[in-house]
Amino acid sequence: MQNNSIITQCPSCETQFRVTQGQLKVANGQVRCGACLAIFCAVEYEQKPKSAEPTPPQKATTGKVREDEATNAFEKLKLALPLADEKNPPKPDEIATTISTATNPTNKDKKEIIQTVSASAVPTLTIEAEPVVLNRSNGAKASSPWWFIGCVLAIITLITQHLWFNRGDLYWTHTYRPLYDTVCQHIDCQIPTRVNTAKITNQQFLIRPHSEIADAITIDLVLINEANHNQPYPALHIAFSDLKGRPVASRTLQPESYLDRSVVNLKSMPTHQPIQISLDLMSPGIRGINYQLELLAPAL
Structure with a gap:
């Protein structure tokens, strides 16, 4: 192990320490001082041990660095960097390339140096969000009540x-x-007026010869309004036909034709109450043996 390592001395704080050839190969000869954090070429500051005299003891390295030594080390490191122009500041990529060419530190050291130099050389732009105020015109406010x-x-x-x-x-x-x-x-x-003739039923339909007039007949009807409300009396459509269903005679009677207005309200047929109606009509003859009664909505 002794033949594969060298003793180098930091040019800043003159601290000596041993570096192996493997470490030099990885870092291309560049090392960082553990006392003042200065970066230098270990081969250039190699210390040849004396054969007769014992090797002087190395200075103990501690984690604490004096403020003036750290400042001097950082100033020496900035000598390898280009000066920042206030009008045309260098880009972070150019600064990183210059640091890598001059010192060639490790990846972790490169990241720390780039962040430090970029923060000091490139100004940052601060954007502050402002509240948005929506204003409506006086005309919109005045028209809203209307x-x-x-x-x-x-x-x-x-x-x-x-x-x-x-x-x-x-x-x-x-x-x-x-x-x-x-x-x-x-x-x-x-x-x-509400008219619902479907709720009016005929309970009786009787045809007989008239007692006083020849060639006349009398028809007796019994109508009942089964609706829940009063409604006008219906119109009566009576038709006669022969044995073959061919019409012989027909007639439509409105409520005022078969009812007395002075006694009955034509527009108010009571509910669930039988109404007796008697009609006197001319006889349809011997051919009119079939008859049919149809209840229609009255013509009011």
């Missing part, structure tokens, strides 16, 4: 149109009837 009022009026108009054009159905519901009764006292609402 926009709200317009939306409210439009909604009221739509609701009013719905209540008016659907009054025929909504009036007969318990929820809207008080509203319509109040409004219709001041305006003519003309609420259409």
Whole structure:
């Protein structure tokens, strides 16, 4: 081991230490002093040991370095670097290339030196975020209440149109009837009457010759309104046909034709109450042996 190592002396603090040939080969002859951190060529400052005299003891290296020695070492290291131009500062890549060519330290040392020199030579640009302020013009603020009022009026108009054009159905519901009764006292609402002839049934249909008039017949009907509300009396469509189903005679009678207006309200047929109706018609003859009754919506 003694033949593969040399003794070199730091030119800054004159500290001597032993370096192996393997270490010199890896670092291309460049070493760092453990006392003052100075980088120098170990071969140039190699110390030849004297044969007669014992080798002087090496100075003990400690982790603590005096401030003036560290400053001197850093100043010597900056001699190998180009001077920074205030107008055209060197780029970090150029600084790193110069340091590697002059000293050729290890990768870890290169990183530390590049960070130190870059921070001192290249100025940094600081960007501060400013709060964004959104301003609305006075015209937008002044029009916002009118926009709200317009939306409210439009909604009221739509609701009013719905209540008016659907009054025929909504009036007969318990929820809207008080509203319509109040409004219709001041305006003519003309609420259409609900007509549901499917809920009106005929419980009796009897045809017999008239007791006083020749060639006449009498028809007796019993109608019942099975709906849950009053509705107008239906129109009666009576048709006669022969044995082959061919029509012989027919007639449609409106409520005012078979009811007395002074006694009965034509638009209010009571619910679940039998209504007896008697009709006097001309006889269809001997051919009209088949008959049919159809309940239709009245022409109000």
